[in-house]
Every structure is written in C-alpha cells, then in structure tokens.
Amino acid sequence: xxxxAPSPTGPLxxxxxxxxxxxxLDARRHGGxxxxxxxxxxxxxxxxxxxRLILEQLERCGLVPDExxxxxxxxxxxxxxxxxxxxxxxxxxxxxxxxxxxxxxxxAQGRPRVRGREAAYPGTCRDGLHGRPARAWRxxxxxxxxxxxxxxxxxxxxxxxxxxxxxxLRRADGLWAYQLAVVVDDTDQGITHVVRGEDxxxxxxxxxxxxxxxxxxxxxxxxxxxxxxxxxEKLSKQNGAQALDLASPLSALNDAAAALGLxxxxxxVSDALAAWIKLWPFLQSTGV
Ligand code: GLU
Numbered sequence: 177x178x179x180x181a182p183s184p185t186g187p188l189x190x191x192x193x194x195x196x197x198x199x200x201l202d203a204r205r206h207g208g209x210x211x212x213x214x215x216x217x218x219x220x221x222x223x224x225x226x227x228r229l230i231l232e233q234l235e236r237c238g239l240v241p242d243e244x245x246x247x248x249x250x251x252x253x254x255x256x257x258x259x260x261x262x263x264x265x266x267x268x269x270x271x272x273x274x275x276x277x278x279x280x281x282x283x284a285q286g287r288p289r290v291r292g293r294e295a296a297y298p299g300t301c302r303d304g305l306h307g308r309p310a311r312a313w314r315x316x317x318x319x320x321x322x323x324x325x326x327x328x329x330x331x332x333x334x335x336x337x338x339x340x341x342x343x344x345l346r347r348a349d350g351l352w353a354y355q356l357a358v359v360v361d362d363t364d365q366g367i368t369h370v371v372r373g374e375d376x377x378x379x380x381x382x383x384x385x386x387x388x389x390x391x392x393x394x395x396x397x398x399x400x401x402x403x404x405x406x407x408x409e410k411l412s413k414q415n416g417a418q419a420l421d422l423a424s425p426l427s428a429l430n431d432a433a434a435a436l437g438l439x440x441x442x443x444x445v446s447d448a449l450a451a452w453i454k455l456w457p458f459l460q461s462t463g464v
Contacts, residue, residue, distance in 0.1 A: 178203035178369045179211040180234070181358065183218065184226035188233045189417035191373065191403040191410065193432040198400045198458075199371035200239045201436075201449075205456040208369070212241040213361055217248045217352045236422045237429055238445040246365065248357050255352045258360045258390060259313060259345055267389045268345055270310030271301040296341030311348035315355075315386065317341060322381035327398040327458050329374070334381035343382055355379060359386040367395050369460065374399040375410055398458055401435050 180196045182188065188196065203210035212234065214227045231245060262268035273281070281298040297314065317337045324332050334340075345356040358379075362370065377399040387394045402410045411417040420428045429448055430440045438455055441448035 177209045177211065177366050178371055179213055179365065179367050181213040181215050181372070182230050183215045183221070184223060184230060185221045186223055186226055187229045187419035189411055189419060190428070190431055191412065191417060193237065193420060193428060194400050194403055194435045195371065195373045196234060196239055197429060197432045198436055201452055201456045202369055202371045202398065202458060204453045206460060209242045211243050211365055212245040213365065214245055214247045215354070215357070217354065217357045219351065233420055233422060236425045238449050246361065248361065251357065251361060252352070254360050254364060255356055258356060262315065262345070262389055265389065267316050268313050269301060269316060270305060271312045271314045272305045272308035272310055273300050296339060297343070299342060302342065312344050313346040314342040315345050317343065317385060322384055324380055324384055324397060326377065327396060327460065329377065329399060332377070332380070336381050336385060340382060355382050355386060359383050359390065362395060363390070363392045369398070370395045371398045371400065374402050396460060403435050
C-alpha cells in the first residue's frame, strides 16, 4: 500500500507530479493499492479549493486513488490518542518555550544557530515546565543514531537528538505537527511503502522514532529525485513553481518520468503509464 500525500497549499507542479507518479508506479508494479491523503493540518498554509484541484490534476494524469482520499483535518481524534499514549509512556512532554526562549537558551549554551536549519531544541522543558504554562508538546528523542535504508539513496543515518532535538508534536497554536500526523495516518492507512520527494528524506529518522515509540510497523522508504527550477533551487509552491499545464497531461507525465530516469512515451496516458510500470526501476522483492 502506497500513498501520495500532497499539502493543499496550491495546485500540483512539475516537482510534486514526480512523487505522485513514482508512488503510483511503485504500487502498481507491486500489485498494490495507491491512496491519496490530503495533508491539510497546517491550515494557515492551505489554499481553499487546492485539494479538489490536485485530485482533478491527478485524475487528468490517470492517477486515480483506489480508496477515497483521506483529509488530515478530519483526524484530530486519532492524533490526540497517539499523543496521549506517548505522554502516558513518558515519551512526550509539554513545553512552555517561545521561539525567543529557545534562542536565549541556545545562546546561553553557546550553541550557534546552524545556517539554514533550525537549531536543535535545547531541552529546557524536558524535566518540567518550571511553573510556566504549557504551549506545545514535544517528543522526547532518545540518544543514538537512527539508521534506515532508502531504496534509491542507500543506507542513511541521523543522530536526531543532536541534529533535531525534541521535536514538536502539537504546536503552540494547537495545530498538529506534520511528523505526528503523517506517522499516525501511514499506520492507520496500512501504508507499507512510502515514496516521496527527496526533500522529505530528512524527516524519516524522526518518523521512525515515532513509529518505534508507538509500537507500530515502519514502511520501506524511497525518496525520489527533486526537480530543480531555472534558478537551481528545488521547485516548490513557495518559490513560485508553475501549476502543471494539463492541456497535455502526457507531456507533464513525460517530464515527471524523465526525472525518474524513465524514457518518454507517445500515445495515450494509459499506454504511457502501462509502459512505465514495466520499466519501474525501484523493485522491492521482499515484503515488509
Ligand atoms: N505533505 C507533505 C508534502 O506535501 C508530504 C508528506 C509525505 O509524503 O510524507 O510535502
């Protein structure tokens, strides 16, 4: 069971179609099911109507989910149950720190901010709130390197405690954090194969830690190549990537396939998809 999990912050662009196509091909090649999950937890960033537009774009490209799509905005109870469980196990704790508190604590510890990256949480509230009101909830990250295998990138490792620190599960504004939502949903939807863009690879170790803490199975991981814009940066809605032009879905699909190392096809969308299923290079011979 695979999935494509777009955030409805705008229509699909050339970069997101790569992840959609790859996850679909992987599921089809393995005789599996392909699902779509609309990741609309970060409500201030969601654009009304983008979810419907994305589903329409996928359909134009012949990528139709095998089950009704799931909207994360309907899943608050499941996320709360997971958080309650982590709290009961002592693996999540409330945090009173504002951004400014964190910066002050990091400066006091003499830990410079790493350029382009948020510094690891300094651990101020690990042992209690010290009388301050709770704002967010954090995961208590265990020490050690988290090892995992990517089907394209090979063996990976991250020392989450040092590089990321105790990460947020529920934000101070009450919104659920992506890390918790994605793990709870992948579990409840029975996802066995996660296929997504390489920009998300950095989240995998955190998600593995959450899966272990919740005592659930981990999927296999495949992170697909990113499509770079003319400026050499990753294409994203944030840097103004163009919505897919679906006047010709086949040419959009051919571009996405090229990013996956698959040859261009002519003819109908369904013939092209059928040809790429046969050529799919990322085979997974063993089960999970
Ligand atoms: N919603 C995430 C995004 O659009 C993808 C999450 C995932 O595939 O794990 O970037």
